[in-house]
Amino acid sequence: MSGHSTYEPKTGVERWLDTRLPIVRFMYDTALDFPTPKNLNYWWTFGGILALMLGIQLVTGIVLAMHYVPHVDHAFASVERIMRDVNYGWLIRYMHANGASMFFLAVYLHMFRGLYYGSYKAPREVLWILGCVIYLAMMATAFIGYVLPWGQMSFHGAVVITNLIGALPIVGEPITTLLWGGPAVDNPTLNRFFSLHYLLPFVIAGVVILHIWALHVPGNNNPTGVNVKSKADTVPFHPYYTVKDGFAIAVFLLLYAAFVFYNPNVLGHADNYIPANPLVTPAHIVPEWYFLPFYAILRAVPDKLGGVLLMFGAIGVMFVLPWLDTSKVRSMRYRPTARLYFFIFAFFCLVLGYCGGQLPDDPVLGSPSGLKLLDADINSFVWLSRVATVYYFAYFLVILPILGLTEKPLPVPESISEPVLSHPATTPAGAVASPEKRG
Amino acid sequence: MLRKGIALAALGLALVGGPALAAGGHQEIHPQSWSFDGPFGKFDTAQLQRGYKVYREVCAACHSMNLVYFRNLGQPGGPFYDPKYKNPNDNPYVKALAADIQVNDIDSETGDVIQRPAIPADKFPSPFPNDAAAAASNGGAVPPDLSVITKARTGGPDYIYSLLVGYKTPPAGLKIGPGQNYNAAMPGDLSAFWSGDHKKVPPGGFLAMPPQLAPDKVTFDDGTKSTVEQQAKDVTAFLAWAAEPKQIERKSFGFGAMIYLLIFTVLLYFSYRRVWRNVAH
Numbered sequence: 027m028s029g030h031s032t033y034e035p036k037t038g039v040e041r042w043l044d045t046r047l048p049i050v051r052f053m054y055d056t057a058l059d060f061p062t063p064k065n066l067n068y069w070w071t072f073g074g075i076l077a078l079m080l081g082i083q084l085v086t087g088i089v090l091a092m093h094y095v096p097h098v099d100h101a102f103a104s105v106e107r108i109m110r111d112v113n114y115g116w117l118i119r120y121m122h123a124n125g126a127s128m129f130f131l132a133v134y135l136h137m138f139r140g141l142y143y144g145s146y147k148a149p150r151e152v153l154w155i156l157g158c159v160i161y162l163a164m165m166a167t168a169f170i171g172y173v174l175p176w177g178q179m180s181f182h183g184a185v186v187i188t189n190l191i192g193a194l195p196i197v198g199e200p201i202t203t204l205l206w207g208g209p210a211v212d213n214p215t216l217n218r219f220f221s222l223h224y225l226l227p228f229v230i231a232g233v234v235i236l237h238i239w240a241l242h243v244p245g246n247n248n249p250t251g252v253n254v255k256s257k258a259d260t261v262p263f264h265p266y267y268t269v270k271d272g273f274a275i276a277v278f279l280l281l282y283a284a285f286v287f288y289n290p291n292v293l294g295h296a297d298n299y300i301p302a303n304p305l306v307t308p309a310h311i312v313p314e315w316y317f318l319p320f321y322a323i324l325r326a327v328p329d330k331l332g333g334v335l336l337m338f339g340a341i342g343v344m345f346v347l348p349w350l351d352t353s354k355v356r357s358m359r360y361r362p363t364a365r366l367y368f369f370i371f372a373f374f375c376l377v378l379g380y381c382g383g384q385l386p387d388d389p390v391l392g393s394p395s396g397l398k399l400l401d402a403d404i405n406s407f408v409w410l411s412r413v414a415t416v417y418y419f420a421y422f423l424v425i426l427p428i429l430g431l432t433e434k435p436l437p438v439p440e441s442i443s444e445p446v447l448s449h450p451a452t453t454p455a456g457a458v459a460s461p462e463k464r465g
Numbered sequence: 466m467l468r469k470g471i472a473l474a475a476l477g478l479a480l481v482g483g484p485a486l487a488a489g490g491h492q493e494i495h496p497q498s499w500s501f502d503g504p505f506g507k508f509d510t511a512q513l514q515r516g517y518k519v520y521r522e523v524c525a526a527c528h529s530m531n532l533v534y535f536r537n538l539g540q541p542g543g544p545f546y547d548p549k550y551k552n553p554n555d556n557p558y559v560k561a562l563a564a565d566i567q568v569n570d571i572d573s574e575t576g577d578v579i580q581r582p583a584i585p586a587d588k589f590p591s592p593f594p595n596d597a598a599a600a601a602s603n604g605g606a607v608p609p610d611l612s613v614i615t616k617a618r619t620g621g622p623d624y625i626y627s628l629l630v631g632y633k634t635p636p637a638g639l640k641i642g643p644g645q646n647y648n649a650a651m652p653g654d655l656s657a658f659w660s661g662d663h664k665k666v667p668p669g670g671f672l673a674m675p676p677q678l679a680p681d682k683v684t685f686d687d688g689t690k691s692t693v694e695q696q697a698k699d700v701t702a703f704l705a706w707a708a709e710p711k712q713i714e715r716k717s718f719g720f721g722a723m724i725y726l727l728i729f730t731v732l733l734y735f736s737y738r739r740v741w742r743n744v745a746h
Contacts, residue, residue: 064744064745064746103531103532106532106612107532109709109711110532110537110710110711116709116714116715117715117718261744266740266744269733269736269737269741270737270741272736272737273733273736273737276726276729276730277730280723280726280727280730283722283723283726284723287504287715287716287718287719287720287722288504288716288719291616296616296617296618296619296621297617299613299617300609300617301610309652
C-alpha cells in the first residue's frame with residue numbers, strides 16, 4: 027500500500043539531496059502523501075496523541091535531568107528545588123509527572139481500539155507485537171521514573187517490585203542484585219534507575235519508529251476491518267488526518283492542562299511527598315493508577331511466584347494474541363457476540379484497576395460477614411480480583427479462540443466506501459458510532 | 466453464550482456497586498474554605514503573615530522546614546513580598562525577620578563553629594542537630610519536617626487544620642498509652658484500645674505531639690483575635706503556601722493556557738470540518 031512515491035523534488039537542493047539521501051522523499055511519503063482509509067474514527071487519533079506525549083516526556087525529562095540529583099540524600103530536595111527555584115520548574119515537573127498518566131491513558135485507549143477493531147490480525151501482527159514491546163518499555167520507564175523523587179512510595183514501591191523479580195527461579199536473584207547494585211535498594215539502585223530512566227525513552231522512540239514503519243507497510247486498519255480496495259477508499263494523510271488528529275490532540279491537551287494547572291497531585295500519592303525512610307513502611311503501598319490492574323492480578327494469587335508469573339503472563343498473552351483470535355473478521359462491528367465479550371473484558375479491566383487500589387481483605391459489599399466458601403470470605407477484593415483475573419485470561423485463551431470458530435458474524439461490507447456511502451444500521455452502540463456520524 | 470455473558474456482567478456490576486466499608490477507624494475532618502481554593506484562589510497575605518508568626522513562635526521549636534529559605538518569605542506571592550524589592554534578599558523586613566534567628570556557620574578565619582544572625586539567603590534552621598536528637602527530645606518520635614506537609618498528607622490543608630484543632634477530651638473507655646495523645650483527626654484504628662460499645666469506636670488515633678495551640682498563645686500584630694481555630698487556620702495557610710509557593714502563579718498561568726488551548730481547539734475543529742467537507746466518511 028505504501029506503493030510508489032509521488033514525490034517530485036521541486037528545488038535544485040531537493041533534487042541534489044534526493045539522489046544522495048532521499049530523506050525529503052521519505053518524509054513526504056510517510057507523513058504527507060500516505061494513503062489513509064477515509065473512515066477512521068476518533069479512536070484512531072490516539073497514535074498521534076501518543077507520539078506527541080512521547081515528545082513532551084522527552085523534552086521535559088531532558089530539562090528535569092539538568093536539575094535533578096540522583097543521590098539518596100539529595101534527590102527529594104532536588105525535585106522540590108525544581109518546583110521552587112528553577113524557572114517554570116513547577117510547570118516542567120508537573121507536565122512530566124502528569125504526562126506519564128496521560129501517556130498511559132492514551133496507550134490504554136489505543137490498545138482497546140486495536141483489540142476492538144482487530145488491528146492485531148494479519149497482516150499487522152508485527153505492528154501489534156511492536157506495540158506490546160513499546161507498552162512493556164513504557165511500564166518499565168514509568169516505574170523507574172516514579173522511584174526517582176525518592177519519596178516514601180518511590181522507595182517502598184521499588185522494594186516491593188524488585189523483590190518480585192527475586193521470586194523468579196534461578197535468574198531472579200542475580201537480576202535483583204543487578205537492579206539493586208548491592209544488598210538492598212539504596213543509592214546504587216537510584217543511580218542506575220536514573221541512568222535507565224534516561225535510556226529507556228530513547229529505546230521507546232526507536233521502537234516507535236519500527237512501529238510506524240510496520241504500520242506503513244500494510245497501512246492502517248479501519249473501523250470496518252475491510253482492506254483498502256481502491257484509491258476511492260483513502261485520503262492523503264495530510265491535510266485530512268493532520269487536521270483531524272490535530273483537533274483530537276488539542277482536546278486531549280485541554281484535559282492534560284486541567285490536571286497540570288489545577289490538580290497536579292491528584293493522580294499521585296500523598297506519601298510520596300515524604301522523603302524515603304527505609305525504617306518506616308507506609309500503611310498501604312500502592313502503585314500509580316496505571317499499574318493497578320496488574321497489581322490486582324499479582325495479589326489475586328496466594329503464591330508469590332505464581333502471582334509474578336501471572337502478572338507478566340497478563341502482558342505476555344497479548345504478544346500471542348494474533349494467533350489466539352481465530353476469527354477471520356477483523357472488526358467487532360460485525361461480530362456481535364465477540365463485541366459483548368469485549369465490553370465485559372473492558373469492564374473487568376476497570377474492575378481489576380479498582381481492586382488494585384483497595385486492601386485485598388476489605389469487603390466489596392457492605393456487610394463484612396459475607397459469603398463463606400471453604401473458609402474464605404468471598405466478599406473481599408481479593409476474590410473479586412480473582413474473578414476478574416480469570417475472565418481476563420479466559421478472554422484471550424478461551425473466548426477468542428473458540429468464538430472465532432463458533433460465532434456467526436454479520437455480513438461484512440464489500441469495501442470501505444460501501445458502508446461509508448450508505449451508512450447502514452450496523453454501527454456499534456454508543457461512543458464508537460457517534461464520531462464518524464458527525465464529521 | 467450471550468445470556469451467560471450478560472449475567473456475568475451483571476454480577477460484576479453488583480459486586481462493584483456496593484459501598485466499600487473501611488475496615489478500621491475513621492477520622493474527623495473539618496473541611497474549610499481556603500482563600501487559595503479553586504482555579505482563581507489566592508493567598509491572603511495577612512493570613513500568611515500571621516501563620517508565619519505561629520510557625521516561628523510555636524511549631525519551629527520542634528519542626529524543621531528544610532526546604533524553605535528566608536528569601537522565600539519576600540518572593541512574589543510570599544507573606545512579606547514588597548513590590549519595591551524585586552530581589553527578596555534586599556527586602557528589609559525579610560532581612561529583619563532573618564536576623565532574629567541564629568544559624569550555625571563556620572568562621573572562615575579560624576574554622577570554628579559559630580552562630581550568627583541569619584540572612585535572607587539562609588534556610589530556616591532545624592531545631593535539632595540531627596534526627597536522633599529530635600527523637601530523644603520528643604519521646605522517640607521525630608517531629609516531621611513541615612516544608613511540604615500539606616502535600617504529604619491525605620486531605621491536605623483540611624487535614625492539617627483538623628489535626629491542630631482535633632485534640633479532644635478522650636472519651637471514657639479509651640486506653641491511652643504513656644506519651645500518647647488522643648486526636649480525632651489522626652488516622653488510625655482505636656478498636657484495640659476501646660472498651661466501650663464496639664460499634665461506636667471513637668474517631669481518630671494517637672500521636673506523640675501534645676496540643677500546642679492555646680487561646681492567646683500567639684499575639685497577632687494585626688489585632689486578629691487569637692483563638693485556637695484562628696491560629697490553626699493561619700498556620701495551615703502558611704504551610705500550604707510553603708508547600709507550594711508557586712501555586713498561584715501556576716493557576717494564573719493555567720488560565721491563560723486553557724483559554725489559548727480552547728481557542729486553538731475551536732479553530733482546529735472548524736478547519737477539520739472545512740478540510741473534510743467534500744469527503745463522505
